[in-house]
Every structure is written in structure tokens, then in C-alpha cells.
Amino acid sequence: MRFVDILFLIGFWGIWIAVLCWAFLALGAFRCMREARAAYRRFVNLARADWPRVSILVPAHNEAEVIEPTVRAIAALDYPSDQVEILVCNDGSTDRTAEILERLRLEFSSLTPIHIPPGQGGQGKSRALNIGLRHATGEIIAVYDADNTPEPLSLRALVDALLSDPSLAAAVGKVRTRNRRASWLTRFINIEGIVHQWVFQGGRWRWFRLAMLSGTNYAIRARHLIAMGGYDEHSLVDDTEMTLRLVIAGGRICWVPYAVTWEQEPERFRVWLRQRVRWARGNIYVCWKFAPAALLYPYPIGLELLSLLLTAVVLLPALVASDAVFTLGRIGVATSTVPGPFLYLWGVAYAVYVTTVCLTVRIEEPAPGNYLLGALSYFTYAQLFLLVSTVAIYETARDVLLRRPAQWVKTPRTREPVQLDGAPGSHRL
Numbered sequence: 001m002r003f004v005d006i007l008f009l010i011g012f013w014g015i016w017i018a019v020l021c022w023a024f025l026a027l028g029a030f031r032c033m034r035e036a037r038a039a040y041r042r043f044v045n046l047a048r049a050d051w052p053r054v055s056i057l058v059p060a061h062n063e064a065e066v067i068e069p070t071v072r073a074i075a076a077l078d079y080p081s082d083q084v085e086i087l088v089c090n091d092g093s094t095d096r097t098a099e100i101l102e103r104l105r106l107e108f109s110s111l112t113p114i115h116i117p118p119g120q121g122g123q124g125k126s127r128a129l130n131i132g133l134r135h136a137t138g139e140i141i142a143v144y145d146a147d148n149t150p151e152p153l154s155l156r157a158l159v160d161a162l163l164s165d166p167s168l169a170a171a172v173g174k175v176r177t178r179n180r181r182a183s184w185l186t187r188f189i190n191i192e193g194i195v196h197q198w199v200f201q202g203g204r205w206r207w208f209r210l211a212m213l214s215g216t217n218y219a220i221r222a223r224h225l226i227a228m229g230g231y232d233e234h235s236l237v238d239d240t241e242m243t244l245r246l247v248i249a250g251g252r253i254c255w256v257p258y259a260v261t262w263e264q265e266p267e268r269f270r271v272w273l274r275q276r277v278r279w280a281r282g283n284i285y286v287c288w289k290f291a292p293a294a295l296l297y298p299y300p301i302g303l304e305l306l307s308l309l310l311t312a313v314v315l316l317p318a319l320v321a322s323d324a325v326f327t328l329g330r331i332g333v334a335t336s337t338v339p340g341p342f343l344y345l346w347g348v349a350y351a352v353y354v355t356t357v358c359l360t361v362r363i364e365e366p367a368p369g370n371y372l373l374g375a376l377s378y379f380t381y382a383q384l385f386l387l388v389s390t391v392a393i394y395e396t397a398r399d400v401l402l403r404r405p406a407q408w409v410k411t412p413r414t415r416e417p418v419q420l421d422g423a424p425g426s427h428r429l
Contacts, residue, residue, distance in 0.1 A: 004328055007321040008336035012346065014318020019352045021310060025203025026356045032202035032257070033363055037429050040258045043160055044153075053083045054159060054219070055138035059128035060101075061091040061121060063146040065413040066264060068100050070148055075108045078152040079159070086111045087135055088146075089128040092121015124408035125215070126231035126238045133222075133230050141225055145216040147413055149178060150261040157259035158219035169251025170220035172201070172213050173259030176364075179416060182267045188381040189265045189272070191361060191373050198360040200307060201255045210300055211255040212307075213239040213246075216263060224251055236406055237282030240308070244290045247300050258429055267414055273388065275411045280392035283308050285406070316389050319382070353378055 056074055060067055067088070074086055090098050090113055101113035114135055116128070133141065140159055144150060154173055161171040174197050180190035204210045213220075215238065225231075228245055235241040243253060266272035287305055294302040329335045336342075357374035399406055 002334070002337070004325060004334040005336050005338050008325045008338055008342070011318045011320075011322030011325060012342055012349075014314050015322065015346070016349050018310060018315040018318065019349050019356065022199055022356045023352050025199045025207070026359055028203035028206035029198040029360055029363065032198075032206040032255075033429060035206070036202075036257045039256075040429060043157060043258070046160065048160070048163070050163070051080050051083050051156075051159065052140050052163075053085075053138040054079065054140045054142055054155065055132075055136035055222070056084065056086045056142045056144060056155070057129055057132040057136065058086065058088040058144050058146055059091055059125045059132070060088050060093065060097055060146040061128070061410055062093045062095045062097060063413060064093070064096040064100060065415045066147040067097055068104065069416075070144070070146055071101070071104050071108065071111060073149045074144060075110065076152060077150060077155045079155050081110060083138075084110050084155075085137060087132045088113050089132040090115045090121075091123075091128040092116045092118045094118050122408070122410070124233060124236070126233045126235060129238065130230040130233065133225060136222065139222050140219050141222050142219045143216060144261065145263060147264040148216055148261045149263075150217060151259075154217060154259040154261055155219070157256050158217075161254055161256050161259075162219060162221065165254070167252055168254055169224045169246055169249075170213060170218055170253045171256050171259070172211055172218040172253060173255075173261060174201075174257045175214050175217055176260060176262050177265050178262035179264050179267065179414070182414075185269060185272060186265050186267055187369075187373055188377060190365070191357065191370060191377060192381065193265075194364045194370075195357055195360045195374075197257070198363055199356070202257060204307065205255040208300070208303060209252070209254075210304065211253045212304065213243045213253060215239045217259065217261040220246075224249070234405065235282055235285055236278050236408065237286060240283060240286050241289070244286060244293070244301060244304060247304065248290075248293055248297070264413060264416065266411060271412055273384075273391070274409050276385070276388045277391045277395065278409050280312070280388050281396050281406055283312070284392060284396050311385070312389060316386060319386060323383075323386075350378060 058070065058074070071086065071088065088101055088111065090101055098115055105111050105113060114132060116131060129143065140162065142155055142158065158171045158173055162168050175193065177186060177190040177193050180186050201211055224246060228249060231238050232241045246253065266275055287308060290301060290305060294305045325336055354375045357377065358371050361370045361374055
């Protein structure tokens with residue numbers, strides 16, 4: 001068999017495996033949506049008097065552009081005020097973050113800034129969270145990023161999920177794109193976020209009762225965090241690493257789609273690339289760290305890692321192979337001679353991909369433009385992850401050879417108008 005034929009088959013089967021897995025999870029997402037509607041009706045009609053104390057950790061490094069609206073949104077959460085403390089870990093900021101926090105401390109009695117001196121901070125989100133954890137007094141720890149606008153009921157919904165099921169160690173909510181209309185890039189990120197939330201969170205929760213912590217908008221029992229020694233400061237993805245460690249320790253995580261926060265996404269390509277490379281490098285570290293555990297525990301650790309590897313090990317090589325075959329054919333170097341109606345089947349695979357994207361978009365934000373972007377994303381936005389993976393693999397290999405630790409790369413923020421796009425309450429269930 002010729003090399004171009006091997007590439008063709010890799011591309012064909014890799015794409016089909018990925019889209020079928022996503023389609024299966026998307027079916028679960030619709031069932032999850034129906035369950036979530038029933039759970040939401042129970043939640044909003046429930047009166048509790050036993051709300052536990054919650055410590056909200058907010059890691060902040062040079063967040064002057066966004067920290068004030070974030071603190072105000074967190075302070076406005078619909079949760080008993082005497083049972084909440086807001087610990088903002090000012091991680092060695094060199095901008096006006098400290099000044100803004102000190103001014104807000106006079107306004108909100110629940111706010112306690114924790115100032116890490118410049119020169120000692122900026123060493124990563126996990127370290128900032130660990131410092132905040134040392135000051136926390138709540139039996140529940142909630143985490144929000146410094147660019148978040150949580151909806152008023154989000155914290156109450158997360159804590160209610162934990163109180164309703166004592167076997168749960170953590171509950172994670174939904175994350176939406178606040179500045180989704182800022183650029184074409186943020187519009188695609190918005191589509192990606194919707195699909196990820198419902199397919200990889202909702203679908204996996206419905207079929208396998210598995211969910212993964214996101215970097216923000218989650219609540220976890222403090223005793224679990226303390227028992228595990230806090231966050232891994234070598235990891236670039238604190239959420240994924242903590243998820244797997246928590247599951248190994250016997251903890252369960254549930255997804256609560258009506259606990260919603262809105263966050264700011266990168267509006268420029270270079271900022272987006274550095275953020276996604278950091279995530280990809282973090283996932284490489286996590287897969288390497290937990291590979292032995294995946295062999296011992298195929299469920300759930302192996303299944304959790306499989307969801308991470310589906311894109312990196314199956315879809316992305318398939319996209320590379322597919323693009324290579326297309327390019328070789330167009331320039332007349334070589335064409336595949338594998339017999340079969342592969343062009344037709346490729347079209348069917350693309351149709352399944354688009355249908356999966358559009359069905360999940362319909363759950364959350366059924367605007368005509370979003371359906372069009374979903375159809376275009378395969379040829380445009382999805383292809384960018386080839387560059388992300390290439391850079392991540394190169395940088396990881398370079399640092400391993402040079403024996404130096406991975407460096408945390410801060411995602412710059414952008415000042416937004418007072419009337420924020422994607423105002424709380426505009427999501428769907």
C-alpha cells in the first residue's frame with residue numbers, strides 16, 4: 001500500500017471515529033438537558049436553611065482591567081452573606097490590581113485581598129490557589145477566575161448539588177463567552193465553548209456520570225482539597241489535574257448546567273494561541289502523569305484520559321493526514337487509489353460533524369449566524385488546533401531536553417464596556 005493511501009485511511013477513519021464519539025455524546029447532551037430542566041425546577045422551589053460557609057478563591061495577576069466587575073458580581077451572588085468570604089489572591093500584580101482591591105475592601109466586608117509581593121508572585125494559578133486555600137475558613141471552596149461574571153444563582157446551585165448528594169466531592173457549572181461578539185475569533189470560541197460544555201460535560205455526565213472541573217465556576221469540599229495537599233503547582237491545567245487526582249481518591253464530580261458564569265475570551269489570535277498552547281501542554285503533562293493510573297483504573301481514569309486524547313491523538317492526526325492527501329492531490333504529486341465511495345462517506349462524516357455542532361448550539365444559543373459558524377468551523381477554526389498541538393509538542397520537548405520547568409503564561413485581559421455583551425440570564429436550558 002502506498003504512503004498516500006495510508007495517509008488517506010488514517011484521515012478517513014480518524015475523522016469518523018471522532019465525529020461518531022461526539023455524536024454519541026451529543027445525544028446524551030439532549031437527555032442531560034431534560035434532566036437539568038427537572039433539577040432546576042426542584043432547585044428554584046427549594047428552601048434551605050443549612051447553607052454551609054463558602055470560601056470563594058479568585059486568583060488574580062495583573063487583572064486591573066476586569067477585577068472590579070468580577071468582585072462586584074461575586075459579592076452580588078444570591079447566597080447568605082454571613083456564610084461567604086471572598087479571598088482574592090493578588091498574585092504579585094504590577095498594575096493597579098492591589099489598589100482596586102483595597103478600595104473594594106472598604107465597600108464589601110466579605111472581601112479579603114491576599115497580597116503576594118511582586119517578585120514572589122506570577123508563578124501560576126495553582127500556587128495562587130494554594131495560598132488562598134491556607135486562608136480559607138469555609139467547608140466548601142469555590143473558584144472563579146478574575147474575568148468572570150457569575151450569574152446570581154450560580155454558587156447556590158453548585159452548593160445545593162453538593163448538599164443533595166453527600167457522595168459528591170465537587171460540582172462544576174457552565175462557562176459561557178461574555179465578549180462573544182467582539183471579533184470573529186470570539187464568535188468561534190463561543191461555538192467551541194457551547195459544544196464543549198454540552199458534549200464533553202453534558203454528554204459524559206449523562207452516559208457515564210463523569211464530569212471534569214473547569215478552571216472556574218466550581219465548588220469542592222474543602223476536606224478533599226486539604227487531604228490531597230492542594231493543587232499541583234507543576235501543572236499548567238489545575239482543573240484537569242485536580243479532576244483526575246480527585247477521582248483516583250474516590251471523589252465524584254457532577255455537572256450543573258444551570259450554574260452559569262460568563263468569562264472573557266481572547267480577542268486576538270496571538271493571545272488565543274498562547275492560552276491554548278498552555279492548555280495543550282498542561283494536558284500532555286496530565287496524560288503523562290496519570291497514564292499508569294489509567295492502566296489500573298480503565299474506568300474512570302482511562303475514560304477521562306481518553307476524552308482528552310480523542311482530539312489530540314485521533315482527530316488532529318486525522319486532520320493532518322486528510323490535509324496532506326488533499327494538498328498532494330491538488331498539486332498533482334499523488335492521489336489515493338483506495339477503492340470505495342470515500343468521497344461520499346467523507347461528506348457524511350462532515351454532515352454528522354455539522355449536525356452535532358448545530359444540535360448543541362440549538363440547546364444554548366440558536367441564532368442563524370451560529371449555525372453558519374458551526375458549519376464553517378471544521379475548515380477554519382478547527383484547523384488552528386493543528387498549530388496549537390505542533391507548538392505545544394515542540395515546547396514540551398524543548399523543556400524536557402533542557403530540563404527546565406514549564407512557565408505559566410498569563411492571558412492578558414481587555415477592558416469591556418459597562419454594559420457587558422452576554423448579560424447574565426441570556427443562556428438557555
